[in-house]
Amino acid sequence: MHDEPDSELELTSALVPLFVIAKGRALPADHEYEHTTLVTAQEGTEAAARTLSPEARAVMDLITDGFLSVAEISGYTRLPLGIVRILLAQMAEDGLLYVRNPAPRAERVDRELLTAVLDGLKTRFGA
Numbered sequence: 381m382h383d384e385p386d387s388e389l390e391l392t393s394a395l396v397p398l399f400v401i402a403k404g405r406a407l408p409a410d411h412e413y414e415h416t417t418l419v420t421a422q423e424g425t426e427a428a429a430r431t432l433s434p435e436a437r438a439v440m441d442l443i444t445d446g447f448l449s450v451a452e453i454s455g456y457t458r459l460p461l462g463i464v465r466i467l468l469a470q471m472a473e474d475g476l477l478y479v480r481n482p483a484p485r486a487e488r489v490d491r492e493l494l495t496a497v498l499d500g501l502k503t504r505f506g507a
Contacts, residue, residue, distance in 0.1 A: 405466050413465040416482040418447040425476045435459060436467050440476065447480065 413419075421429070421444045429440045438457050442448055448456075454464045471477050 405470065408465055408469040413450050413468050413479075414482055415449065415451040415461070417450050418480040418482075419443055419450065419453070419468055419472075419477050420447045420480075422476055422478055428474065428476060432471070435463070436471060439464070439467055439471070443477070 421440055425440075429437060432440060435457065439453055442453055442456055450461065450464055450468065453459075453468075454461045457464065459467075468477060468479075472479055
């Protein structure tokens with residue numbers, strides 16, 4: 381007999397369909413939980429985290445010590461990005477996460493305005 385435990389248990393397998401992990405929930409809107417959205421665990425959520433599914437608990441273990449992006453969580457847990465987004469949406473709904481949306485793309489500035497400001501600063505302070 382062989383009583384050694386597996387060195388690394390997989391969270392998912394071919395026997396566990398992904399919709400079971402997602403509990404039948406739909407994907408959140410496209411603007412929620414983008415690849416670069418950063419998430420971390422809220423303070424004092426350790427007790428509530430014990431009641432989570434194994435996949436959600438693995439996510440909580442990853443983000444307890446700091447911020448990770450949605451794409452990084454997907455990579456570390458080896459779960460599809462959509463499943464990670466669904467898990468994060470559920471966990472945020474339960475108040476377990478702090479979500480920091482990515483910075484919006486910078487808009488192109490008016491070059492003439494910047495030149496005028498620079499000229500004004502040179503005139504005022506000399507350069």
